[in-house]
Amino acid sequence: MHFPGMPAPLARVVEMLSSLPGVGPKTAMRMGLNLLTRPAGDAAALAQALECLHEQVGFCPVCGCFSEQGHCHFCDDPSRDAATLCVVEQPVDVLMMERGHGYRGSYHVLLGRLSPVDGVGPEQLRLASLDQRMKQGINEIILATSATVDGEATAHYLANRYQHAGVSVSRISRGVPEGGELEYLDEHTLSRALDQRVSWQHHA
Amino acid sequence: MHFPGMPAPLARVVEMLSSLPGVGPKTAMRMGLNLLTRPAGDAAALAQALECLHEQVGFCPVCGCFSEQGHCHFCDDPSRDAATLCVVEQPVDVLMMERGHGYRGSYHVLLGRLSPVDGVGPEQLRLASLDQRMKQGINEIILATSATVDGEATAHYLANRYQHAGVSVSRISRGVPEGGELEYLDEHTLSRALDQRVSWQHHA
Structure with a gap:
């Protein structure tokens, strides 16, 4: 202009x-x-x-989150469960997860997601350090990559990579967002929400 | 947040x-x-x-427009008509006027508009320098204050102040904005556009 x-x-x-x-x-x-x-x-x-x-502002050498110096806020907090790892794509995703206030485990930031189109393969992600951490008494790995095609592919890749490591592997749920009107939802979300319906006893 | x-x-x-x-x-x-x-x-x-x-970034001592040093771009341009003054409220209004590329006269920035509610009276506006300029061979003064209540009051005040100074006083027109659908216009704009209709011969 x-x-x-x-x-x-x-x-x-x-x-x-x-x-x-x-x-x-x-x-x-x-x-x-x-x-x-x-x-x-x-x-x-x-x-x-x-x-x-x-x-x-730098990055934590352990988990890859934002950090002002050395280890981040989360890795330094002894009250957080070090045996539960939530794997996300970007440091900002950690901030978003923390807004919910419910999660008390640890994080691992991949700094990207698999994307054949953009030439991003496993070697571009922070997997060496994740492999290392998986050997240190992890009980559960929660795949919190995005609900996009690439995020889903990354979750599949990680599930395959760690499913025989003796840890429980889970994926964050998909469905109708909080406050979502069915009228405005795309059909994929709605059919996923139907397929993955939760018994009323488990519904909060 | x-x-x-x-x-x-x-x-x-x-x-x-x-x-x-x-x-x-x-x-x-x-x-x-x-x-x-x-x-x-x-x-x-x-x-x-x-x-x-x-x-x-400073202001031109003559017209009050933005200026990097001394007189502004417009006051320094000998090709512009110094006998026609367009009076606006703010320096940014000059930039907006210039986007139309049609005006070749000079400007005067008031640095505000009359607003009894906010305690802005004539003494808070750049009127002393405008009075001065009006004595230097101005033929026309175009009141381009905003189409708000305060902008309109300011235009009235200026029209009264200078109507006997031997200059032609005009006000920018009001009406349907370019590309405006009648369906979405407020009734005041529409009735003004009807009242101030222009003969087809004069309609560009």
């Missing part, structure tokens, strides 16, 4: 903001103008926080 | 991004994660651009 007469420093901010997900050129423009009309300290504070972002 | 285990540097970026217009906590989270997964140089470049924003 070209605005004749727009000062170059503003145009640079707007252009960079519009490269962020969910931010179109109009939103980026609004954001840039908002920063320009607010006190200079606000833009400077955001700049400062961005400077620190990559410097200060 | 609280994510247990989210690293503080990421949380800071997310919090600041979510203070921007049109950015909710979920979008801010997506933006923060996106910046974290992209090369560190991207976040650093955005930080750099933000640092420069207030330092390098």
Whole structure:
């Protein structure tokens, strides 16, 4: 989006903001103008926080979650069950899992999922460290990869890889999302929810 | 939005991004994660651009538009008609006007609009410099304040202030926006469009 007469420093901010997900050129423009009309300290504070972002946020060498230094919040917490491993694709998935507050086990981040189309094979995933952890008294491995074709393929691959390791292998359930109206659901979700129906006694 | 285990540097970026217009906590989270997964140089470049924003963007002392130094792009352009003044509320309105590419006159930014509710009176607007300019051979003043109650009141005030100054005073037209379906228009816009109908000969 070209605005004749727009000062170059503003145009640079707007252009960079519009490269962020969910931010179109109009939103980026609004954001840039908002920063320009607010006190200079606000833009400077955001700049400062961005400077620190990559410097200060790293990954846990054990599970692959976000970590500020060394082991992460979860691996360092002795109250968490180290014998239960929840395997996810990305560090952000761990944050999403934790929002539910129900899980008290450990995590393992693959940093990707199998994708023949994109040339991602098992060797690109964090599997060597997972193999290592599986030898250290794991009771259950929960496959929490995404419900996409590639996520499902990754779950299948992991189930095959570890099903003879003497651990219980499970997959997060699929079905109607909480609050979901049947009217707006796709047919695959609905038929899966029917196939995997749960006896009323087990339904919370 | 609280994510247990989210690293503080990421949380800071997310919090600041979510203070921007049109950015909710979920979008801010997506933006923060996106910046974290992209090369560190991207976040650093955005930080750099933000640092420069207030330092390098100022306002033209004549018209009040954005300007990188001294007079703005428009006041410095000898091909623009200095005898026609388009009066707008904010510097961003100038950028919006320029997108139409049709206007070749000059601008004057009020830096606000009359708003009794917010305690904005004539003395808070850039009127002293407008009075000054009106004495320097202006032929027409175009009132391009917003089509809101306050914008309309501001236009009325300006029309009264300058109607005896020997200049032609005009107001940007109101009506159905380009591409507007009558079905979705509010009744005020529609009745205004009917009242201010233009003879077919004058209709472009």
